[in-house]
Amino acid sequence: MRKYRDAAMQVHGKISNADLDWLGIHATRLNAQLVRTIFIDIADPRIIKHYEIILKIDKPVAIAAGWKPGWSTDYCAVTLCQDYGIKEMINMSNVDKVYEKDPKQFPDAKPIEKISWADYRRISGDEWTPGLNLPFDPIASKLAQELGVTVKILNGKNLDNLEKALDEKPFIGSTISP
Numbered sequence: 001m002r003k004y005r006d007a008a009m010q011v012h013g014k015i016s017n018a019d020l021d022w023l024g025i026h027a028t029r030l031n032a033q034l035v036r037t038i039f040i041d042i043a044d045p046r047i048i049k050h051y052e053i054i055l056k057i058d059k060p061v062a063i064a065a066g067w068k069p070g071w072s073t074d075y076c077a078v079t080l081c082q083d084y085g086i087k088e089m090i091n092m093s094n095v096d097k098v099y100e101k102d103p104k105q106f107p108d109a110k111p112i113e114k115i116s117w118a119d120y121r122r123i124s125g126d127e128w129t130p131g132l133n134l135p136f137d138p139i140a141s142k143l144a145q146e147l148g149v150t151v152k153i154l155n156g157k158n159l160d161n162l163e164k165a166l167d168e169k170p171f172i173g174s175t176i177s178p
Helices: 002-012 017-038 073-084 117-124 138-147 159-166
Strands: 043-048 061-064 088-093 114-116 150-155 174-177
Touching: 002 017, 017 043, 017 061, 061 073, 073 088, 073 138, 088 159, 114 117, 117 138, 117 174, 150 159
Parallel strands: 043 061, 088 150, 114 174
Antiparallel strands: 150 174
16 A cells, blocks of 8 residues: 555655545455465455444455545444444454554664553554554454454564464464453
């Protein structure tokens, strides 16, 4: 998503938040199709992308993508937890773990394996903007905390590690819980 955003900004300059959101939404829809294909044997054949409709899911895995401008994919995922009564979700990110501070700016940043929502929200703050670089967005974090949802954050490129997280085995990542 960031490459699309950066390319659009390089060509055009300033891009509206809505257009940045739409670039991200469409990127998540392609990613969702790839993940659904990988899990074809156990995933519902539909990608959830219209959140005003609650689907009857007959498979153990549901795959979702971005919905509309102003909603991060993290927030979409937590609203699905609310709609479907889900208490635990996995967020496949481009980072291995949550850190106490940005490891790109602070080489001494320590990784966090387990953290409460209250403590995580002290790190992440309360505001979200398109392209915000956090493991889990602040608005989604607030809703996840209110709903009592546990979120496992792990690097989506490591499928063996994802399998461990799905199987409730020790995995490389962070768990944010009530």
